Structure formats: structure tokens, C-alpha cells
Amino acid sequence: MICCAIANYHPMIGVDLHNGYPLLVPVPLVPLAPHLVFAMVRFGPWWMASSQENLDIKMPPGNAMAKVFDIGMFVPHITFPAMNHVVHMLINTLGSSSQGHFGVSSVQTPKGPLAVALALIVNPQLECGDPCPLPTGFVIAPNTVIAGMTLGDFLAGVFSMAITSAVQFACSKVVDLLYDFGPSLVSKAGKWVGERAGRSFAQVGGHVSSGVGKVLGAIGREFGDLGEMICEGLVRTVRPEILLPIVLTAEVLKKVVSRSLLFSSRAVASAVRGVLSDVVTPLVGRVVAPIISDAAKPVLNEIGKLVLGWITGSPMGYAFGFSVYNKAVSLTDSMAGLPAGSNPIQSFSEWAGHGLADMLEGNAGQEIHDYFEDPFCSPVYPLETPVTVV
Numbered sequence: 001m002i003c004c005a006i007a008n009y010h011p012m013i014g015v016d017l018h019n020g021y022p023l024l025v026p027v028p029l030v031p032l033a034p035h036l037v038f039a040m041v042r043f044g045p046w047w048m049a050s051s052q053e054n055l056d057i058k059m060p061p062g063n064a065m066a067k068v069f070d071i072g073m074f075v076p077h078i079t080f081p082a083m084n085h086v087v088h089m090l091i092n093t094l095g096s097s098s099q100g101h102f103g104v105s106s107v108q109t110p111k112g113p114l115a116v117a118l119a120l121i122v123n124p125q126l127e128c129g130d131p132c133p134l135p136t137g138f139v140i141a142p143n144t145v146i147a148g149m150t151l152g153d154f155l156a157g158v159f160s161m162a163i164t165s166a167v168q169f170a171c172s173k174v175v176d177l178l179y180d181f182g183p184s185l186v187s188k189a190g191k192w193v194g195e196r197a198g199r200s201f202a203q204v205g206g207h208v209s210s211g212v213g214k215v216l217g218a219i220g221r222e223f224g225d226l227g228e229m230i231c232e233g234l235v236r237t238v239r240p241e242i243l244l245p246i247v248l249t250a251e252v253l254k255k256v257v258s259r260s261l262l263f264s265s266r267a268v269a270s271a272v273r274g275v276l277s278d279v280v281t282p283l284v285g286r287v288v289a290p291i292i293s294d295a296a297k298p299v300l301n302e303i304g305k306l307v308l309g310w311i312t313g314s315p316m317g318y319a320f321g322f323s324v325y326n327k328a329v330s331l332t333d334s335m336a337g338l339p340a341g342s343n344p345i346q347s348f349s350e351w352a353g354h355g356l357a358d359m360l361e362g363n364a365g366q367e368i369h370d371y372f373e374d375p376f377c378s379p380v381y382p383l384e385t386p387v388t389v390v
Contacts, residue, residue, distance in 0.1 A: 001154075001372050003116035004143040006069075006100060006123060008042035008053050009062035014137025016077060017129040018092050020084035032130065033083040035092065037137060039075045041065060041100075048072025054109045059145045066111035067103030068160060068346060071125075072096065097128040098137050099164065102157035104147045105350065116149060117141040118157070126161045132169035135161060151360065151372035156346075156353030163345050 013036075020033030042049040042065070052069035075096035077089050100123055103113035117123035117139065125137035360368065 001149045002120065002146050003102075003104070003118060003149045004121050004141050005059060005145040005147055006041060006065045006115040006117060006139060006141045007059045007062035007143065008040070008049070008065060010041050010139050010141040011038070012041065012071060012075075012098055012125060012137055012139045013038045014098070014125060014127050016092070016096075016127045016136060017134065018077065018084070018088075019130045020079065021088050022082055022085055024085045024087055030083045033079055035077040035079045035084070035089070037075050037077055037096070037098070037127065039071050039098065041069065041071060041139060045074045046071050052111050052115070054111050057109055059143060061141070061143055064109055064145075065100070065115040066109045067100060067113050067115040067157070069100050069115055071098040092128070095128065097126075097133065099126040099133070099161075100139060101126060101160040101164070102149070102153070104149050104153050105156070105354070106150070106153075107147045113153075114147055116147050118149070118154070126164060128168075131172050132165045134165070149372060150354075150357065151368060152350075152354035152357035154353070154372060155356050156349045159349035159352050160345055163349065167345070 016035045016037050017032040018035055020030030022028065022030065039046045042053050042063075049065065049069040049071050052066045054064045054066060057064035073094055073096055075093060075098055077092040077096065079089065100115050102118045102123060103115045105113045107114040115123075121140060121142045123139040123141055124135040125139055126133045126135055127137040129136065357372075
């Protein structure tokens with residue numbers, strides 16, 4: 001089947017479906033709010049598909065692209081304010097993804113199989129969205145350079161899109177699961193902090209009372225000699241019935257002050273521990289934590305999916321050569337003969353797509369097989385068929 005090759009200056013337009021949060025917080029929620037998106041395959045701020053751009057293969061619309069390319073970040077997401085808050089529009093723009101999965105294995109470029117438009121000049125793009133990426137974007141790719149897509153190429157692209165979407169759906173569920181435990185973890189953390197803080201205050205109170213006692217003792221020792229001299233003078237000059245009450249009162253005050261300080265420090269420590277355990281911890285766990293968790297969940301969810309994407313390769317791993325996903329080896333050496341280090345989803349998709357196409361040859365699917373295998377077969381469009389074949 002005849003398909004136009006995709007180049008870096010071809011435009012993309014589509015409608016991405018994201019959950020909308022008009023008031024920034026999760027309530028109210030507008031499920032699957034449509035967002036207008038537009039970009040170019042690789043131009044200006046849309047630089048992330050450069051890993052699949054062949055600078056030395058020139059076409060009228062620009063440099064030839066290899067599959068699988070991802071336009072990546074900075075694809076504007078625009079919708080009505082009643083559907084989504086501008087902050088979430090910006091977050092969706094920063095974490096955007098638009099992937100082209102269709103190509104022809106018979107035309108190999110230095111960056112991989114040549115990327116082509118499935119429907120002659122229109123290629124469905126796997127767009128970011130909730131709860132998983134969907135083919136709601138389209139690259140418009142008129143070109144005089146064409147290539148023939150086989151049934152195996154078509155099935156490989158379908159498998160690649162389906163598996164990538166499933167991986168992103170799993171990433172979303174993992175992030176949701178982590179945040180579902182958020183309030184419980186915060187509550188337990190608050191309880192732990194409260195208990196530790198109470199113990200610390202108790203220890204501080206003990207140290208304070210002990211320190212005050214030592215200070216008083218030091219003061220007493222320092223003035224001991226002076227006290228004895230004063231007492232000797234008092235004994236000689238003051239009558240016993242007057243002196244004895246003064247001495248007894250001083251001794252009582254000494255014990256009362258010491259014990260009061262000790263009791264006060266313990267009471268304060270106990271009160272602080274009680275406030276932390278009975279007031280602060282429940283407040284944090286039952287009120288503050290859910291509010292923070294609910295308010296931050298949409299933002300953190302997008303960040304979490306973005307981080308998982310860099311690790312697993314979905315939604316943005318195709319744009320980063322250093323992702324674990326793109327560094328992984330192919331599942332087996334026999335899958336479509338792809339070299340070690342190639343993308344595992346692409347390895348499996350190529351192997352499964354071409355394997356299924358071979359199975360259909362000579363069976364009930366022979367007509368479909370013949371349609372794709374005919375190099376001059378193209379969909380019927382009111383357009384002039386390109387004349388240059390790669």
C-alpha cells in the first residue's frame with residue numbers, strides 16, 4: 001500500500017482527552033475534557049523527535065523521519081477554562097506526547113525504518129491522554145516521496161501503539177495506587193513524629209530540671225561559706241526564736257522550687273506529647289493530609305507518569321536515548337532480526353506483526369495480504385498520487 005514518507009516539517013493537529021480540573025483541585029472533575037493540540041514533527045520548540053530525524057536524507061517537506069518518533073514536550077493543550085484550569089493545561093503541555101508508530105521495514109534509514117503516513121498523507125498519532133494514550137492526533141504529510149507498506153508493517157504499527165498505550169495505562173494505575181496510600185502514610189508518619197517529639201520533650205524537660213538543680217546546687221556551694229559566716233553572725237546577734245523560722249522557711253522554699261521545676265518540666269512534656277498525639281496527629285492524618293493529597297494529586301499524578309515515562313519509555317521514552325526503556329535489549333535475537341539494544345516493544349511488534357502477516361498468507365486473509373503487498377495500491381483520495389518512490 002502506497003504511503004507518503006513523513007518529514008520533520010510536517011504539521012500535527014489533534015484533540016487530546018485529559019481529565020479537567022476547572023478549580024485546580026480534584027472537585028469538580030471534568031472527565032476526558034477535549035484539548036486542542038498542534039505542533040510540527042520536529043521544528044523549533046518541538047525538538048524531542050530529533051533522535052529519529054535523518055539529517056542526511058532530504059525531502060521536499062524536510063528531513064526524513066524514522067519510526068517510532070515522539071514529538072514530545074511543549075505541544076500546546078488548549079481548552080475552555082470551564083473544562084480545565086490553566087495550570088493543568090500547562091502541565092499537560094509540559095508532559096505532552098505525540099508518537100508516530102507506522103513505518104516500512106523495507107526502507108531502512110540510519111535511524112530505523114522510514115516513518116510513513118498510514119492513510120496516504122494522514123498518519124494517526126498516539127496522543128497523551130487519560131487514562132491512556134489514544135490515536136486522536138494526525139500528522140498531515142503530503143510528499144512526493146512514497147514507500148510501500150506491507151500487512152506486516154501495518155500490524156507491527158498497530159501492535160506497537162496498543163502495547164505502548166497499555167504500558168502507559170499501567171503507569172497511570174501504579175501512580176494512582178501510590179497516591180491512594182498517601183493519606184494513610186502521612187497519618188502514620190504524623191503519629192511517628194508525634195511520639196518521637198513527645199519523648200524528646202520529656203527528655204528535654206528532664207535535662208532542664210536536672211540542670212536547674214545543678215545550678216541551684218552550684219549557687220549554694222558558691223555561697224556556702226558566705227552563708228556559714230552569715231549564720232554565725234546571726235546566731236550571735238539574732239535571737240533563736242526569730243532565726244529558726246527563717247532557716248526553716250528557706251529550706252522549704254528550696255525543696256518546693258526544685259520539685260516545682262521538675263514537675264513543671266514533666267507536665268509540659270506530657271502536655272506537648274498529648275497535644276501531638278491527640279490533636280496534631282489526627283488533624284494531620286484525617287484533615288490536612290487528605291486535603292493536601294486531593295489538591296496535589298492531579299499535579300503529582302502527571303509528574304509521576306512523566307517520571308515513569310522516562311524510565312519505561314512511555315509516553316516520552318522514545319524521545320530520550322538514555323531511558324531504561326530504550327537501553328533495554330530486544331526480547332530475542334530472532335524477533336525480526338533486530339539488533340540487541342533495540343526497543344523491546346518494537347522488537348515484539350515487528351516480530352508479531354510480520355509473523356501474523358505470514359500466517360495470513362495463503363489463508364482466509366489472503367485478500368487483505370494482497371491489498372497491502374500491491375506496491376501500487378493506495379486509498380482512494382481526491383488527490384494526485386505521488387510519483388517518486390523511495
